[in-house]
Amino acid sequence: MSFDIDIRKQVTSDGGRSFELAIRFRTEARRTVIYGPSGAGKSLTLQAIAGLLKPDEGTIRCDGQALFDSSARIDVPARERGLGYLFQDYALFPHLNVRQNVGFGLRRGWLNPSRRHGAEAVDRWLQAFELEAVAGQRPHQLSGGQRQRAALARALVNEPRALLLDEPFSALDPALRTRMRDELDALLARITIPMLMITHDPEDLERFGDEKLLLQDGRIA
């Protein structure tokens, strides 16, 4: 698995301040961490790779396939990029139970011809992450670890070719953060899917950074 990124994007905040992102890197590592201070452009970079933010120009390639190429007018929609996204706060739907949250990640949704296949995939991940016993519970009834596993299961249910992780522990208190980091490390060791993580936490960098990229002022240093 490889990522080949070369993008530029100018954003202007409501206050009129402008920020220029100019990112260029290539990685073939199984676990890549993009590390940098607050406001460096980490989230913008991850959103661009995921297809949630359109660069002004440049290219984004995954395994040689163009996901974005401004000169060739290629812009593969987020849902078709084959990437699983784990949001900072896990972004589980509070009104859906664990099984429904995981099922929500399915590309084609529940009501379609491949419904049975989808349900099997959901069951597989619930079992793999030991969530069967809490499958009918809603997010607020879960422990921090169960929440993280449910969010990961949702990100993995489509069998993505890579996992994008946005500051996965930043919303947690220090004790839970240490436990969740251990748990994620163990889970990632079991699945072979490569990951790209953004973080400002040096411990994440040490633990997950097979390849370490420093991002400062919108640029990879």
Ligand SMILES: Nc1ncnc2c1ncn2[C@@H]1O[C@H](COP(=O)(O)OP(=O)(O)OP(=O)(O)O)[C@@H](O)[C@H]1O
């Ligand atoms: N949608 C947007 N519109 C305008 N400006 C934005 C937008 N998103 C981010 N920015 C600005 O771009 C810069 C980089 O933001 P980004 O969220 O990528 O930083 P970050 O490195 O992820 O920071 P943090 O670690 O605090 O999340 C910041 O100055 C931010 O204010």
